[in-house]
Amino acid sequence: MEKTVEIVDLSFTYPDGHRGLEYVTLAIYSGENVAVIGPNGAGKSTLLLHLNGILRNNGAVRICGLPVQEKNLREIRQKVGLVFQDPEDQLFSLNVFDDVAFGPINVGYTEAEVRQRVGRALEWVSMTGYNERSSHHLSLGEKKRIAIVTVLSLDPDILALDEPTSNLDPRSKWALIELLKQLSMTKIIATHDLELVRVLCQRTVVLDGGRVVADGKTTEILRDIGLLRAHGLAPRSD
């Protein structure tokens, strides 16, 4: 199978000296749904930020064979759709249309193509008719959906989601999971939500202290209570 994401010995230190990632090595294949789980501060978001080169360590990360480097950023950012945790950060325009159109316009599509892409992306998540709504007045569930739409309009090969279900009530959460199930591209999901992991991801990577401490089938990892306890993902005792 084709390696969509290839990470070799990726380390990252924050400017304040805090170690974000240490020697992370990871390969993700086309069409996989991979969960990245781990306690707060494990480096999950830092890892996602490396996927489209917002943080970069020359050559340690390859997307579809392309090293994440300055000269490839344009292409890589079209391939990797990164959805941030807080939709207030992702939705910075005055209305939904502008936000969804932001990526396609930056890529340089024609006006007709941009409109078509926005329409199609909104249709995917059944939110046609939200064009003129202002993002501030949407519910959190709607904001999270639109945040995903803003990258779907670019037709990414890889969808990287940072805590897609955080703060959602159960109904909105399951609606979002259903939506993610229908999207066929490769997905990398950083989360604490083990319910989401169980139903959506075949493979799970456990990250703690910036290191990959486990990588395997979701069913096996979620059954390993000892592992989950050791990394703050299950209560200490029952």
Add this chain to the structure above:
Amino acid sequence: MKHSFIDEYSELDSLIHKLDPRTKLIFALAFVIAVVLTPITSWQVFISYFCVITVLLALSKLPVSHVLKRSLVVFPFVLMIALFIPFFKQGEVAGSYNIGLWQVSVTYSGLLVLANVVIKAWLCILSLILLSSTTRLVDLLKGLQQFKVPQVIVLILSFMYRYIFVLADEVMRMKQARDSRNFGGRRLHQLRTIGNMIGTLFIRSYERGERVYAAMIARGFDGEVRTLHTLSFSWADAYFSVAFALSLIIPGILWW
């Protein structure tokens, strides 16, 4: 949490609302310039300008109370600057009063300056209220953009409009958290707490700015802002422009 829109009446349906934002921008500006350039002694001109703006406000179907309430906003500023002029300006004395040990006199020329500032400021703010209440901010910004207003300024305004509510929510939550921990005590202590809150708010906004920027570059932003243009200039705009230009110029010629 919900807040009222800044442009809460911009969705009404009226002749003025239908105009192109650029038409409205130009004429708000033209009106302000005309008002500011008119000497205070030609009071007839001011009366006719007042009639013009009243007619336009009436056409726009904005609630009168909304317009008046908004227009009061300028007075604190104007009065702070201009209220003392009548007492200091040299000239013919209109009246003099003894307050304690001081003798205070008011001059006619000083009063004229005060009237000048108050009337002009009020007329100008009325025209700006007309502009801002009948145009959706999104359209207004598009208009500014097409007038080649620097991109940075348009962006700052649009981010301001997007995030002012988010910030207001944050302040509200901080206040609730503070009050639920029995905020009170000595004045000095209170000031310190408020100072810390402002600091925290600043840091949070700064960090949010970083995250928003990351979200922008993640979708291919490279410093250049690109938009789709959707404004259209109609016949109504042309008629309005001619009528409005005449209504500004004719009083000036007649009484200046």
